[in-house]
Structures are given as structure tokens and as C-alpha cells.
Amino acid sequence: MRAGFVPFPLSTRNSVPALEHLIKKTSSVYICGSTLTPGRSATALQEATSSVLSLLPSIQLLEAPRYTDLYPRLGSGLVKPYDAVEDAAQTPVLPTIQSFPEYASITTDSAIMFIHSSGSTTFPKPIPMSHRFWVGVCRNAVEGWLGPTVSTRLGMMGLPSFHGMGLYFMLGAASAWGTISLMLRPSEVPIAPSSDRVLEACKRSHPDCLITVPSFCVAWSQDDDALKYLASVKAVRYGGAPLPQEAGDRLVKAGVNLLTGYGLTELGIVFKFRLGRENSEDWNYGELCPSLKVELVPEGNDLYRLVVMDCEAHPVAVFTDPEVRAFDTNDLLEPHPSGNGLWKIIGRADDQIMMSNGEKTNPGPMEHIISGNPNVQACMMFGRARTQAGIAVEPAEHIQVTNEAGRADFLSLIWQDIEKANAMAPQHSRIFKELVLVVDPERKPLARTAKGTVFRTRALQQYAAEIDALYTAAEQPSTGTIRWADPPEVWDEPAVHSFVARVVNGIMRPQLRNGVPGPGRIEPSRDLFEQGCDSLQATYIRAAVEGAISCRPSATAKERPDGASSSTSVPLNLVYRYPSIDRLAGYVMQRFAGR
The missing domain is CATH 3.40.50.12780 (ANL, N-terminal domain)
Incomplete structure (x- = not known):
């Protein structure tokens, strides 16, 4: 920034088409990152960088500097205490920003x-x-x-x-x-x-x-x-x-x-x-920050939509209403019952879904793609305060879903459009089959507005119990119907390692278990998150491991201060703590196989 460059930090969770769009939109000329190192397996981020460079050949790659290149004193060994005199002697005196030609027209x-x-x-x-x-x-x-x-x-x-x-x-x-x-x-x-x-x-x-x-x-x-x-x-x-x-x-x-x-x-x-x-x-x-200049627009039911006006004390970056230099947040605020000047965020007037991991999902574009399928009458995404989004789908009139087999057939009819929506979505917004709720249009159709569109707030209340049950079921894959989750027949080291590898590949590489060509098997010693593991897949892996352990022959588990509360439970953050097949297998052997 001091040299006149305009940085643009990009989310590592964006799809390649989204990255291409952002780079083109801002006329960026450099990308700071790394690509495949010969002799080493590429990370998901390196693969994305390579894809972007192949789509945009005019972009120049700048290798990301190493931490030790930027701060040699902190690179190795015991760091010496800060010494102001020594630091001043080693720090070059830079000219004022105003003297840079890049800043002449700033x-x-x-x-x-x-x-x-x-x-x-x-x-x-x-x-x-x-x-x-x-x-x-x-x-x-x-x-x-x-x-x-x-x-x-x-x-x-x-x-x-x-x-x-x-x-x-x-x-x-x-x-x-x-x-x-x-x-x-x-x-x-x-x-x-x-x-x-x-x-x-x-x-x-x-x-x-x-x-x-x-x-x-x-x-x-x-x-x-x-x-x-x-x-x-x-x-x-x-x-x-x-x-x-x-x-x-x-x-x-x-x-x-x-x-x-x-x-x-x-x-x-x-x-x-x-x-x-x-x-x-x-x-x-x-x-609210006292420096803000706000307008609180009544929306009924004691809710107010926050609009912020531009001012010198608290500037606004972009305007939804340029004439009055204002930004409409579309956020709904509720005042504290005591009238003490405190406010609580209730939700989004525009239905954006705020998720528990800090990400946000705007359901409109994805819903538009999926509802365009001729077999879909209506659909509604959900996932507020969850780590992964899901969707409720109401089948068209000519579709009858009366059992699990019918559900599977219906999903096969619409899955191509769900994949199309997923291709344009970041990781946290992508829809998994386990989080598709098929609605019964005769028994309980999705609530509608007077215009015939889905009444989102009412429909979410209407299906709250079913949505909760769906997330609970998604965390507990059934070993009776999913062969890759079957527990090992014996609990020795080779069998446990084979079981963990089978579970991880079954969850992260579903095309392999179906015989469909695609990315290769997960490398057992590499970090799973490097290889594309996401939060929902980590939940599935944990649930499959815990489910298998509960089926094992009776054994006394070692007591460990790691958050596991019983002889069959495992830590909630199991995959984050042991993020490779080898480390997961080692954990299972040490914790539950009597080693």
C-alpha cells in the first residue's frame, strides 16, 4: 500500500469462477500466491491458483514471501528482546508517501x-x-x-x-x-x-x-x-x-x-x-457507535431496519442510495425492552442467512437455479446459526414422494440443478444430499405470501422441527446403509487404519465409491483440509468413527482429558485435532483399541 499498490484480499473459499470474476472486475494485474511445487502434492488453494492463472494468462504470479524473508530476526532460534536502538539502526529511512509518483493524483x-x-x-x-x-x-x-x-x-x-x-x-x-x-x-x-x-x-x-x-x-x-x-x-x-x-x-x-x-x-x-x-x-x-449517523426505519413488530448515512465521523464505503449518500443495511434490529439504547440483531430483511462460522449465504441465486427444475414446485434454503446450508424442496404436482426410495428418485431428478447451484457457490453455501428436506405438498406445503412466493419466516417456523431433525440425522450416518461406514471386523492396527481410510475416502471422494472417475484417493499422511475437507465432511467423519466405536466389542477405553465424555464418545473437534488418516487411526488405536 505504501508503494502505491491497491491490495485486494480474496477469500480462499471462493469458487474459481468467482475468483476469475473478481480479478476481471477490478482489473487486477498481479496475484500473490503459490502453485504446484514439483515433487509435492498440490493443496486445494494451489490448485485454485493454477486454475485462475490458466483462465487469465495476462495475470502475473507473485510468489508469496516467506515469513522469515520479511522478518529474519524472528525466523529461527530464540528471539532476542526488542531493542529500539538496534531496530532503528536496521530499519531503512523511507521517503514520505507524497514524494512517490504513484501518489501524484491520489x-x-x-x-x-x-x-x-x-x-x-x-x-x-x-x-x-x-x-x-x-x-x-x-x-x-x-x-x-x-x-x-x-x-x-x-x-x-x-x-x-x-x-x-x-x-x-x-x-x-x-x-x-x-x-x-x-x-x-x-x-x-x-x-x-x-x-x-x-x-x-x-x-x-x-x-x-x-x-x-x-x-x-x-x-x-x-x-x-x-x-x-x-x-x-x-x-x-x-x-x-x-x-x-x-x-x-x-x-x-x-x-x-x-x-x-x-x-x-x-x-x-x-x-x-x-x-x-x-x-x-x-x-x-x-x-450503536455514537459516530454513526443512522435512520431506523420501522418494519412492524417492534423491528427496525438500519440505514446509515455518510458523514465525516463515520464514512460509508458504498451507497445503496447515492442521492442521499446512504447505505441500507437490510438488517433488522430490535430495541431492548427497557429502552436503554441497546439493540439486538434479529435477521436480514433480504433473507440473507447468517451462519455460525461467520459466513453468509444469500439464498436467492441458488434457489432460483433449483426452482427452475421442472420437477420442483418451490424451494427454500436454511442454515441460520449452522455451519452448513440446507434446502427444503417442494416437489411439483406430478411427483409423488411417499418413501425413502421415492425421495432418492426425486433427488436424482433435481440433483443436476443442485450441482449447478453448488458450482457457483462458496464452500459453506453448497448443498449436500443429507441436508435436502423433501416437503410433502399435500400434508404441509411451504407457507406462501399473497403473491404466491415462499413466506420464508413462516416456512422456517413451520418446518423448524424437521430441519433440526435433518441436521441431527446428518451428523449420524447410518452404518446399516452406508457400507464405507461399516466398523472394522477386528480392532488391530491394520484393520483400524483401513477403516479410517475407507470412511474418509467414502465421505470426501464419493465418486470413488460409486466407480466414477474423479480426483484420486486421499493421501493418508496429508492434512485433510489441504485436500479439500470442509466442516460438514469433518462432522460426518467424526460421526462415522463414533458410530463404529459404539458397535465394537466391549472394551475399556482409556480416560483422556480431551473432551470425550464417555467410553464411546469422541471430541467434537476430532478431525481438527487429528487432521489426517494416519493421525485419526492412531487416535482410535490409542483411545479405544486398548493400546
């Missing part, structure tokens, strides 16, 4: 960087951030923080740097307020963050405040050791998605100072960083 309205909207629409949209907007983001990043901010340690392990929340706190708060951004150490192969890794990193780095995503909060709410540690931190602030009420209540009951964060890519931070509050039960309410 104004406060020029783009300093781009960031893109959620990749759950047909294509994500690039959003230019002006110098004026970025200065406002930096200034307002920790608005409401009481006390000094210089050297305040903010734990941001696991926050993606291509999302607004990560950027605004990692860079914005640090540059304007002197906070210290704590992140996971860079590695040769990126490590998938998990609730355990983030917690361990916190214990080593001692943050004053932890900023995280709701899915990690859910995991910590079920772990007594995590609750004890988090209660010692000044605050835990979650954002990017809703947190289930029961999980938040458990955290607060354990003494955790839980704060809700709310912001948008186009606006920056919306809820102030409020450390203290009168009632800990108000953890899911926030206070």
Missing part, C-alpha cells in the same frame, strides 16, 4: 484497497475502500473502549484477513490505536484454525480481549477448561453471525464477559466496543 476518495462482499451470491462484489473510508474505519475500530488502548492485546487467531472483521481489527485498530494484533504463527502449509488451536494460542499469548466467531464460542461453551480460561479474559467479542442463545448463556453463566460485535464491510464497526454493562444477560445486545 485523493481521499481514491481506493486504498478492495474487499469483496459475501461469496454466497451468484458472484461476490468487489467493494472499493477509499482513503477517507479507511481512516474512518481505523478511527472507529475500538470506539467505546474504556481505558488506554496502546499495547492492548487483541486475540484474532482464526479470523480470516479477507473479511472485514479481520481487516478492521488486525490493521485498523493497530494503526490508529496502538493495539497489538495476536494471530496464529505463519506456517509452510496453512493450518486450519479450530477452537482448540485458538484457545491454546490465547493461553500462550495472553490477549486482553479475544475477537472470534460464534462457532468457536459454541465449542468453548461445552468445555469446562475453556470456560475457566475465558472467564479470566477481559472480554470475548464474537461477530459475523448469530450465536445460539443456549451457548451464550452458558458462557455468561461461567463468568465470561461476552460481547456481541456487529459491523459490515461497507460500513466498518457498527456496535461500539463496550466492555462493561449493567446486566450480563444482555450479552446479545449492542450499542
Whole structure:
């Protein structure tokens, strides 16, 4: 940025067509990344980079610099304490920015960087951030923080740097307020963050405040050791998605100072960083930043749609109404019953689904593709506060689904269009067969509006029990009908390893079990997430392992302080903790096979 480049962080979860679109839309000329290294297996990210380069031959690849190249002093051995004199002697004196020719025509309205909207629409949209907007983001990043901010340690392990929340706190708060951004150490192969890794990193780095995503909060709410540690931190602030009420209540009951964060890519931070509050039960309410100029539009039922007006104190990046320089968030807010100026986020007026891992799914484009199938009468995506999206599909009148075989036949009729929708969607928005709810149009059709469209809010209430049951069933694949999940006949090392390999390949490479050509088998020693494993597949792998263990001959399991609560249960984050076939098999042998 100092040299005049305009960076554009891209989500690693975007599809290749979405990446191509974003690069073309912004006329980008360089891509910073890496491709296949001869003699080594390519990661999913390297494969995506190679695909983008083949589609856009004019783009130049810049190899990502190594951490040790940028910071040699921190590369190896014991790092010496910081010495200001020595540091000054080794730091080159740079000319002022104004002297750079690249800045000759720069104004406060020029783009300093781009960031893109959620990749759950047909294509994500690039959003230019002006110098004026970025200065406002930096200034307002920790608005409401009481006390000094210089050297305040903010734990941001696991926050993606291509999302607004990560950027605004990692860079914005640090540059304007002197906070210290704590992140996971860079590695040769990126490590998938998990609730355990983030917690361990916190214990080593001692943050004053932890900023995280709701899915990690859910995991910590079920772990007594995590609750004890988090209660010692000044605050835990979650954002990017809703947190289930029961999980938040458990955290607060354990003494955790839980704060809700709310912001948008186009606006920056919306809820102030409020450390203290009168009632800990108000953890899911926030206070609007005083710097904001807002209009709260009544939407009925004591709900208000938030519209933010551009102003010098809190600039807006883009406008939905350029004439009045305003941005309509389409977010619905509910005031606190006491009228104390606190607000709770209820949902999206435009039906965007906020998921528990901080991702967002805009159901419209995917629903449009699937509902275009002649065998579909209507459909509705769901997944609020979940890690993966699903869809309810109402068959057309000429389709009769009366049993499981009929369901399978119906899915085969519509699956080509679901795959078409999935091809344009990011990972968290893709639909799996296990999360397709087939609606009975005669017994309980999807609720409709007066115009005949699906009444989403009412339909979600109508099918709440069925959706809950679908997610529960998805976490427990049946070993009776899925041969690759059959437990090993004997529980020795070769049989257990073969079983784990069969489960992982059955879940991550379904085309192999059906004899369809496709990507090769999963490499047993490589990280599963490098090879494309996603959150739902990790859930399936865990469930299959746990299901097989419950069927094994009676044996006494070793007691382990790893979150497993009985002789047959396994940790909720099993695959994140043991992310390869070899390590999973080793865990099963050590834990359950009497070794």
C-alpha cells in the first residue's frame, strides 16, 4: 500500500469462477500466491491458483514471501528482546508517501484497497475502500473502549484477513490505536484454525480481549477448561453471525464477559466496543457507535431496519442510495425492552442467512437455479446459526414422494440443478444430499405470501422441527446403509487404519465409491483440509468413527482429558485435532483399541 499498490484480499473459499470474476472486475494485474511445487502434492488453494492463472494468462504470479524473508530476526532460534536502538539502526529511512509518483493524483476518495462482499451470491462484489473510508474505519475500530488502548492485546487467531472483521481489527485498530494484533504463527502449509488451536494460542499469548466467531464460542461453551480460561479474559467479542442463545448463556453463566460485535464491510464497526454493562444477560445486545449517523426505519413488530448515512465521523464505503449518500443495511434490529439504547440483531430483511462460522449465504441465486427444475414446485434454503446450508424442496404436482426410495428418485431428478447451484457457490453455501428436506405438498406445503412466493419466516417456523431433525440425522450416518461406514471386523492396527481410510475416502471422494472417475484417493499422511475437507465432511467423519466405536466389542477405553465424555464418545473437534488418516487411526488405536 505504501508503494502505491491497491491490495485486494480474496477469500480462499471462493469458487474459481468467482475468483476469475473478481480479478476481471477490478482489473487486477498481479496475484500473490503459490502453485504446484514439483515433487509435492498440490493443496486445494494451489490448485485454485493454477486454475485462475490458466483462465487469465495476462495475470502475473507473485510468489508469496516467506515469513522469515520479511522478518529474519524472528525466523529461527530464540528471539532476542526488542531493542529500539538496534531496530532503528536496521530499519531503512523511507521517503514520505507524497514524494512517490504513484501518489501524484491520489485523493481521499481514491481506493486504498478492495474487499469483496459475501461469496454466497451468484458472484461476490468487489467493494472499493477509499482513503477517507479507511481512516474512518481505523478511527472507529475500538470506539467505546474504556481505558488506554496502546499495547492492548487483541486475540484474532482464526479470523480470516479477507473479511472485514479481520481487516478492521488486525490493521485498523493497530494503526490508529496502538493495539497489538495476536494471530496464529505463519506456517509452510496453512493450518486450519479450530477452537482448540485458538484457545491454546490465547493461553500462550495472553490477549486482553479475544475477537472470534460464534462457532468457536459454541465449542468453548461445552468445555469446562475453556470456560475457566475465558472467564479470566477481559472480554470475548464474537461477530459475523448469530450465536445460539443456549451457548451464550452458558458462557455468561461461567463468568465470561461476552460481547456481541456487529459491523459490515461497507460500513466498518457498527456496535461500539463496550466492555462493561449493567446486566450480563444482555450479552446479545449492542450499542450503536455514537459516530454513526443512522435512520431506523420501522418494519412492524417492534423491528427496525438500519440505514446509515455518510458523514465525516463515520464514512460509508458504498451507497445503496447515492442521492442521499446512504447505505441500507437490510438488517433488522430490535430495541431492548427497557429502552436503554441497546439493540439486538434479529435477521436480514433480504433473507440473507447468517451462519455460525461467520459466513453468509444469500439464498436467492441458488434457489432460483433449483426452482427452475421442472420437477420442483418451490424451494427454500436454511442454515441460520449452522455451519452448513440446507434446502427444503417442494416437489411439483406430478411427483409423488411417499418413501425413502421415492425421495432418492426425486433427488436424482433435481440433483443436476443442485450441482449447478453448488458450482457457483462458496464452500459453506453448497448443498449436500443429507441436508435436502423433501416437503410433502399435500400434508404441509411451504407457507406462501399473497403473491404466491415462499413466506420464508413462516416456512422456517413451520418446518423448524424437521430441519433440526435433518441436521441431527446428518451428523449420524447410518452404518446399516452406508457400507464405507461399516466398523472394522477386528480392532488391530491394520484393520483400524483401513477403516479410517475407507470412511474418509467414502465421505470426501464419493465418486470413488460409486466407480466414477474423479480426483484420486486421499493421501493418508496429508492434512485433510489441504485436500479439500470442509466442516460438514469433518462432522460426518467424526460421526462415522463414533458410530463404529459404539458397535465394537466391549472394551475399556482409556480416560483422556480431551473432551470425550464417555467410553464411546469422541471430541467434537476430532478431525481438527487429528487432521489426517494416519493421525485419526492412531487416535482410535490409542483411545479405544486398548493400546
